[in-house]
Amino acid sequence: MPQKLSIIIPSYNEEKTIIALLDKVIRVCLINDTQKELIIIDDGSKDATSRIVTEYIQNHPHETIKLISHDINQGKGMATRTGIENATGDFIIIQDADLEYEPEDYNSLLFALITRHDLVVYGSRFLMKENKHSYISFYLGGLIVTAVTNILYGQCLTDEPTCYKAFDSKLLKSIPLKCTGFEFCPEVTAKVAKQGIIIKEIPIHYYPRSICEGKKIRWIDGLFAIWTLLKYRFTN
Ligand SMILES: Nc1nc2c(ncn2[C@@H]2O[C@H](COP(=O)(O)OP(=O)(O)O)[C@@H](O)[C@H]2O)c(=O)[nH]1
Numbered sequence: 001m002p003q004k005l006s007i008i009i010p011s012y013n014e015e016k017t018i019i020a021l022l023d024k025v026i027r028v029c030l031i032n033d034t035q036k037e038l039i040i041i042d043d044g045s046k047d048a049t050s051r052i053v054t055e056y057i058q059n060h061p062h063e064t065i066k067l068i069s070h071d072i073n074q075g076k077g078m079a080t081r082t083g084i085e086n087a088t089g090d091f092i093i094i095q096d097a098d099l100e101y102e103p104e105d106y107n108s109l110l111f112a113l114i115t116r117h118d119l120v121v122y123g124s125r126f127l128m129k130e131n132k133h134s135y136i137s138f139y140l141g142g143l144i145v146t147a148v149t150n151i152l153y154g155q156c157l158t159d160e161p162t163c164y165k166a167f168d169s170k171l172l173k174s175i176p177l178k179c180t181g182f183e184f185c186p187e188v189t190a191k192v193a194k195q196g197i198i199i200k201e202i203p204i205h206y207y208p209r210s211i212c213e214g215k216k217i218r219w220i221d222g223l224f225a226i227w228t229l230l231k232y233r234f235t236n
């Protein structure tokens with residue numbers, strides 16, 4: 001039986017990029033004959049995201065693509081949790097609905113999950129030297145959040161807030177998550193680390209988008225990430 005990768009795509013007002021992203025994702029040919037399951041969570045978008053994804057699914061009947069809609073916007077964390085609940089794959093990866101990351105990189109992460117039996121693998125934007133970084137505030141914020149993670153949880157990460165987080169599905173489904181917004185990242189990292197798991201990293205490509213192009217995360221989310229890391233260090 002071939003194994004399956006569930007690709008969770010939380011989407012909020014991403015009509016400009018979602019189709020190009022879906023095209024890239026379905027074009028990727030995964031190692032070991034691994035099958036793909038795309039799960040798009042439309043988180044109450046006010047633009048045409050839901051309609052164009054529905055049309056896309058009708059036009060691609062041979063692909064496994066599920067669209068799940070939240071009636072009202074609940075945040076990236078809630079959308080990601082809905083995706084995790086509905087995932088049926090052996091492995092799960094988180095994919096933003098924009099074009100900042102490169103789906104061809106799934107294979108490097110999958111390779112670690114399949115052949116090294118790593119349970120959790122993150123794609124690091126810092127390990128690929130040619131990558132550009134977006135705003136200095138996001139760059140420094142990412143470094144600080146990563147340093148705090150390493151200090152509090154004994155990890156050796158270079159890029160904690162990366163979107164490309166890949167998991168053994170059973171493990172991820174067993175972790176109770178409370179996040180609603182961008183604190184999915186620190187919460188899942190904290191809870192994985194508290195199980196004594198060392199998170200592995202693989203270099204990945206990164207093409208940052210600007211706030212005008214739709215980037216929604218803000219510096220305040222960095223502060224909230226640090227608060228979340230501290231909170232889960234001392235509570236459950
Ligand atoms: N579901 C959901 N997704 C969101 C929300 N805000 C942002 N996103 C999605 O989260 C992803 C990441 O957003 P982005 O602004 O690029 O932040 P970054 O890549 O984490 O720096 C994108 O796919 C967005 O559509 C939200 O309120 N709900």
Ligand SMILES: [Mg+2]
Binds near residue numbers: 096098100163
């Ligand atoms: Mg993004």
